[in-house]
Amino acid sequence: MRTDDLVTMLATGAGAVEPNQAARRYATATGFGVLGGAMLMVSLLGVRADIAAAALQPMFWVKLAFVASLAAASLLAAARLSRPGRRLAWATGALAAPVIAIWLLSAVALLQADPAQREALFYGETSDSCPLLIALLAAPAFVAVMWAMRGLAPTRLRLAGAGAGLLAGTVGALVYSLHCPESGAPFIGFWYPLGMLIPTAFGAVLGPSLLRW
Amino acid sequence: MEEQGRPSASEERLRNLLVRGLGGDAPAYHAFLQELSAYLRAFLRRRLVRLPDEVEDLLQESMLAVHNQRHTYDTNQPLTAWVHAIAKYKLVDLLRRRASRDLLTDPLDNTLDVLAASDTEAADARRDVRKLLEQLPDRQRLPIVHMKLEGLSVAEAARVTGMSESAVKVGVHRGLKALASIIRGDT
Numbered sequence: 001m002r003t004d005d006l007v008t009m010l011a012t013g014a015g016a017v018e019p020n021q022a023a024r025r026y027a028t029a030t031g032f033g034v035l036g037g038a039m040l041m042v043s044l045l046g047v048r049a050d051i052a053a054a055a056l057q058p059m060f061w062v063k064l065a066f067v068a069s070l071a072a073a074s075l076l077a078a079a080r081l082s083r084p085g086r087r088l089a090w091a092t093g094a095l096a097a098p099v100i101a102i103w104l105l106s107a108v109a110l111l112q113a114d115p116a117q118r119e120a121l122f123y124g125e126t127s128d129s130c131p132l133l134i135a136l137l138a139a140p141a142f143v144a145v146m147w148a149m150r151g152l153a154p155t156r157l158r159l160a161g162a163g164a165g166l167l168a169g170t171v172g173a174l175v176y177s178l179h180c181p182e183s184g185a186p187f188i189g190f191w192y193p194l195g196m197l198i199p200t201a202f203g204a205v206l207g208p209s210l211l212r213w
Numbered sequence: 214m215e216e217q218g219r220p221s222a223s224e225e226r227l228r229n230l231l232v233r234g235l236g237g238d239a240p241a242y243h244a245f246l247q248e249l250s251a252y253l254r255a256f257l258r259r260r261l262v263r264l265p266d267e268v269e270d271l272l273q274e275s276m277l278a279v280h281n282q283r284h285t286y287d288t289n290q291p292l293t294a295w296v297h298a299i300a301k302y303k304l305v306d307l308l309r310r311r312a313s314r315d316l317l318t319d320p321l322d323n324t325l326d327v328l329a330a331s332d333t334e335a336a337d338a339r340r341d342v343r344k345l346l347e348q349l350p351d352r353q354r355l356p357i358v359h360m361k362l363e364g365l366s367v368a369e370a371a372r373v374t375g376m377s378e379s380a381v382k383v384g385v386h387r388g389l390k391a392l393a394s395i396i397r398g399d400t
Contacts, residue, residue, distance in 0.1 A: 003254070006273050006342060007246040009361040010280040010389075016237030021284045083285045084302065085294030153282040155302040213278070 022079055022152055029148035030075065030171060033141025037175035040137055045179045059183035062105070066188060067177050069098040070196070071170035078145065078167045081160040082152035095166075102189040109185045124187040130180065134195025138172025142199050145171075146210055154211050161207015162200050169196030223252070228292040235283060250276055253300055260304060267307060270396065275303045277393040281386075310398070345395050346388075353388030356381040 041047070054060045073094035080086040110118050124130075145164045154160030173192050182188065227248055234242025253275055257268050278299050286295050346354050359370040360381070371378045 003250050003269060003273055003276065004247065006276060007250055008243065009342070009357075010276065011234075011239060011243035011246050012362070012364050013360040013366060013385075014234070014239060014242050014280070015367070017235045017284050019235075022287075083287055083290070083295070084282065084298035085290060085296075086287070086298075153278075153285040153299070155298045213282070 022082055025148040025151055026075060026079055026145075029144035030071075030141065030167070032144040033138075033168060033171040034175065036140025036144070037137040037172055038178075040140065041175045041179050044136075045133065047178050048181050050181075051178065054181075054183075057183060059185070062102075062185070063177050063180075063183065063188050063192075064174075066098050066102050067170060067173045067192065070095065071167070071174055073098070074163065074167040074170050078149065078160075078163040081156065081163045082149050082154050084153050084155050099189070099193065102185055106186040106189040118186075121184040122186045122190065124182040124184055124191070126180065126182060127187065127191050130176070130182070130187075130191040131195035131198060133179075134169065134172045134176045134192065135198035136172070137175045138168040138196075138199045141171035142168035142202065144168075146203075146206075149211055150213075153213060154207075157208040157211045158204050159207070160211055161203035161205070163203070164207070164211075165199040165201065165203020166196060168203070169199040172196070172199065223248075224291065224293050227252075228288075231283070231286065231292060232288055235286070235288075246276060246280070249279065249296065253296070256297075256300060257304065264311075271303060271307055274307075274393060274396045275300045277389060277396070278303055281389055281393060306397070342392070345392055348395060349388050349391055352376065352380065353384045353391060356384035357388045357392075360385055 048054060073091060077088055077091040077095060080088055080091055109121060113121055142165060145168050146161075149160060149164050173196055176195070177192075182191075227245055230241045230245035230248070234245050250272060254268065254272050257271055257275070258265070261268050261271065279296065282299065286292070346357060349357070355374045356370055356376070359365045359373055360367065365373065367378050367381055370376075371381045374381065376384065
């Protein structure tokens with residue numbers, strides 16, 4: 001087979017390509033991920049009982065903003081990692097910014113707190129379960145995001161797998177934050193990212209085999 | 214990325230052809246693939262000096278990949294970077310596969326055989342696409358034969374094969390992916 005014949009074969013009847021396929025795949029995947037995670041959360045854990053009162057507290061919104069901005073940044077990162085020849089570029093900064101912000105807030109909170117209270121601020125009451133539950137709620141998003149990425153063309157598979165896992169982790173954390181009763185910045189700045197890193201690690205391990213094309 | 218020395222005029226020209234092709238302009242898409250294959254052949258030949266027999270096969274596999282993944286091209290993105298990343302991905306894939314195979318069979322070859330042979334013409338790939346097509350199931354092979362080799366439209370191919378139009382489209386798409394993986398040798 002000559003390459004020219006292959007070219008002719010490929011070009012014949014190739015037709016138009018739907019634009020924005022990447023955006024639509026990711027919209028579908030995050031939608032499914034949020035929905036699946038929310039269903040798991042409601043059926044297994046339940047929304048926190050005091051959510052109406054909690055919503056009046058600024059820390060509730062700080063927590064939500066932290067997780068949502070990480071989710072948005074990792075969505076951008078995953079989308080960039082799905083296209084050949086795209087670099088992460090500023091997506092790295094967008095990922096780092098919320099983490100740095102919450103750590104600064106944590107430092108302030110820890111410094112202002114009475115030394116005897118610091119341990120409680122860091123460990124809260126749910127540090128044993130928080131990372132694992134975030135990883136659990138991320139599972140539907142993990143499957144959905146891997147599906148989205150498989151239909152595109154990541155070329156750095158380990159990094160792309162990690163990016164997909166991180167996106168799933170942030171979706172899981174977003175859902176979990178509606179259940180989680182904690183409000184200390186030091187708690188959120190440590191245990192939340194730890195939970196998100198579990199699917200990230202899974203993604204990095206599975207990426208090279210799941211995302212190959 | 215690392216690709217240099219390619220005049221930006223050809224980047225501009227190829228990008229234009231691809232964008233028109235993505236919009237459904239078949240002659241533009243054909244011209245894009247044809248010109249791109251010449252650039253890619255040179256690119257791969259420079260990087261496969263010790264494996265000249267692999268160049269044409271890898272070129273065809275890269276062209277299939279470009280075609281199958283054309284929906285991942287972002288029109289704001291430099292075409293060179295996109296194509297380069299695809300070709301490099303396929304190249305690394307080939308070298309990795311060969312490395313694991315060669316380690317099992319022959320010692321690493323360190324002879325200076327660069328000048329042992331010169332070829333200016335594209336050697337025909339060793340695999341015949343028609344033979345490869347025979348390995349595909351009918352629901353993939355027939356749509357490819359009718360649409361890609363005989364040039365029928367989706368509607369015509371659907372009528373000839375008795376398949377639905379969407380089954381024809383899916384068949385072509387899956388069949389091309391399957392061809393790529395047969396060429397790659399992972400079955």
